[in-house]
Amino acid sequence: MSRAPDEGPPPSATPVAADRRPPARGLLDAAATPLHPVAREVLHAAVDQAWADPRRLYSEARQAAHLLETARATVADGLGVRPAEVSFLPDGPTALSTALDGVLHARRRRPGPLVASAVEHRVALERLEAERALDPDAGRVARVDRLGRVDLAALGELVPGARAVAVQHANGEVGTLQPLPEVHEVCRGAGTPLVVDAQASLGRVAPPAAYDVLVGSASSWGGPPLGVLVVREGAGFALPGPRREAEGGRALAAPWVPLALAAAEAWQQTAHDLEEERAEAHALIERLRQGLAAVPDVEVVGDPVARLPHVLTFSALYVDAERLVGALDREGLALASGSACTASTLEPSHVLAAMGALTHGNVRVTLPLRSVAPDRAEQVERLAAALPAAVEQIRAALGVRGL
Amino acid sequence: MSEDRPPEGSGHFVDARGERCPLPVIRLARLAGALEPGALVTLLATDPAARHDVPAWCRMRGHRLLSVSEAPDDRGSDEGGSDEGRDDGGRDDEGRDDEGRDDDGRVTTMVIEVRGRVG
Numbered sequence: 001m002s003r004a005p006d007e008g009p010p011p012s013a014t015p016v017a018a019d020r021r022p023p024a025r026g027l028l029d030a031a032a033t034p035l036h037p038v039a040r041e042v043l044h045a046a047v048d049q050a051w052a053d054p055r056r057l058y059s060e061a062r063q064a065a066h067l068l069e070t071a072r073a074t075v076a077d078g079l080g081v082r083p084a085e086v087s088f089l090p091d092g093p094t095a096l097s098t099a100l101d102g103v104l105h106a107r108r109r110r111p112g113p114l115v116a117s118a119v120e121h122r123v124a125l126e127r128l129e130a131e132r133a134l135d136p137d138a139g140r141v142a143r144v145d146r147l148g149r150v151d152l153a154a155l156g157e158l159v160p161g162a163r164a165v166a167v168q169h170a171n172g173e174v175g176t177l178q179p180l181p182e183v184h185e186v187c188r189g190a191g192t193p194l195v196v197d198a199q200a201s202l203g204r205v206a207p208p209a210a211y212d213v214l215v216g217s218a219s220s221w222g223g224p225p226l227g228v229l230v231v232r233e234g235a236g237f238a239l240p241g242p243r244r245e246a247e248g249g250r251a252l253a254a255p256w257v258p259l260a261l262a263a264a265e266a267w268q269q270t271a272h273d274l275e276e277e278r279a280e281a282h283a284l285i286e287r288l289r290q291g292l293a294a295v296p297d298v299e300v301v302g303d304p305v306a307r308l309p310h311v312l313t314f315s316a317l318y319v320d321a322e323r324l325v326g327a328l329d330r331e332g333l334a335l336a337s338g339s340a341c342t343a344s345t346l347e348p349s350h351v352l353a354a355m356g357a358l359t360h361g362n363v364r365v366t367l368p369l370r371s372v373a374p375d376r377a378e379q380v381e382r383l384a385a386a387l388p389a390a391v392e393q394i395r396a397a398l399g400v401r402g403l
Numbered sequence: 404m405s406e407d408r409p410p411e412g413s414g415h416f417v418d419a420r421g422e423r424c425p426l427p428v429i430r431l432a433r434l435a436g437a438l439e440p441g442a443l444v445t446l447l448a449t450d451p452a453a454r455h456d457v458p459a460w461c462r463m464r465g466h467r468l469l470s471v472s473e474a475p476d477d478r479g480s481d482e483g484g485s486d487e488g489r490d491d492g493g494r495d496d497e498g499r500d501d502e503g504r505d506d507d508g509r510v511t512t513m514v515i516e517v518r519g520r521v522g
Contacts, residue, residue, distance in 0.1 A: 297463065299463070315459075317425075317428075317460065317463060318425050318428065318429050318432070319425065320425060339424070339452070340423075340424065340450070340451070340452045341423060341424070347451050347452075348424075348451070348452045348455060352455070353454075353455040356455070356458065356459060356462070357455075357459060358455075358456055358459040358460070358463070359424070359452045359455045359456055359459075360424040360425040360428070360452060360456055361425060398425075398429065400429050400432070403429065403432040403433060403436055
């Protein structure tokens with residue numbers, strides 16, 4: 001592990017002084033990050049003050065119910081919807097699964113497929129496959145282009161007669177933003193409800209407005225893992241199975257109120273800083289993109305312009321991603337990968353595959369919010385410095401230079 | 404196109420069954436680099452990633468992908484590949500590789516036409 005030259009005095013035999021810490025670990029994977037510090041304080045306080053079941057009638061419970069509605073109003077206001085349209089679910093994927101259940105069950109007597117883009121969250125694509133297992137015509141995948149944008153012409157052919165359409169706001173693996181206003185127009189023209197998965201984008205860019213049902217996760221805006229489901233008034237929505245008494249009839253149980261309060265606080269904090277945060281993350285990623293352009297046979301994946309500010313994915317030809325992620329980890333940098341060799345599954349990332357991108361040698365940078373990783377600019381610098389040599393060393397070891 | 408034999412006239416053959424990406428692409432690149440433009444190479448691979456990575460590599464290097472076909476992996480009931488260096492003798496239809504990971508039991512056969520080095 002090389003030590004940065006300005007790290008302080010050289011190592012000595014004396015006990016480590018407080019100003020001579022080893023370089024901090026650089027977390028460049030935002031899939032799970034620390035809470036926003038203010039949300040953390042709110043969570044801590046709420047554990048003592050808002051623990052009660054909001055559906056009981058005694059005073060502690062009434063207090064919890066009141067706080068839950070305050071949290072709901074905050075999130076609804078941030079998303080530009082009414083509080084009654086917002087439900088809290090245990091996590092983002094559960095919210096997405098519930099969203100699809102609700103729109104499909106409401107239109108269960110109509111024929112027609114569930115249509116989803118090829119880069120949707122696994123929950124949506126697995127639901128589509130489950131529909132197809134019952135009836136091969138009950139699910140259709142809309143292709144994407146090399147940047148990961150859904151093909152509007154293909155979608156335009158699939159949507160008329162569809163039962164429901166699922167398209168992301170942005171892809172969390174490659175950052176590409178989808179043309180939602182155009183997608184929603186196609187759906188409205190056909191009278192088909194549009195489910196938008198914004199699990200990767202809320203808190204990073206302005207929330208979308210073009211949807212009938214929206215799904216998010218508080219973890220994307222510095223909150224705890226808590227799912228958010230928005231069902232716009234007038235969207236047909238009905239859930240099968242047991243009666244759901246909580247959250248406007250959309251959840252089996254009320255959320256733990258301290259989580260909702262922390263999520264709402266994180267929303268307010270993150271929304272307040274959104275423009276500054278977005279601009280800084282965008283510039284840091286742009287710097288990495290430009291640095292990577294100088295490394296031979298490295299393809300940056302995803303839309304270079306219409307993208308999430310904090311996501312960068314690239315694939316290095318002939319490079320084994322497991323080795324590359326390991327080499328960067330030894331440099332103190334924590335990064336994700338979409339290559340099969342780094343996952344527990346057999347298949348490489350379906351997103352990379354759908355885009356025709358190289359699936360091996362893949363590394364994904366997702367910057368945590370600056371509020372939870374104040375040193376992220378420094379970590380991006382370290383990554384930019386470490387990457388070319390790490391790629392080169394692996395290629396040398398594999399004997400693939402010049403191939 | 405479902406037989407795992409090189410098509411007529413292809414001549415060059417890489418059997419990367421049981422190998423994990425990026426090895427199939429690396430072996431293909433090594434062979435292609437030694438061939439004249441226009442030569443045909445047939446690749447057999449069982450790693451699902453190869454189905455995506457070989458087309459991407461062709462795109463990056465300017466080679467042409469002529470055909471892609473899939474068939475069940477029938478190694479054991481067939482004479483199998485003829486290429487150099489299959490060091491995974493005794494493997495059965497399960498296709499279990501040396502690190503204990505299953506492939507999905509399908510062999511992908513891809514035929515590429517070599518173009519001269521680009522870039």
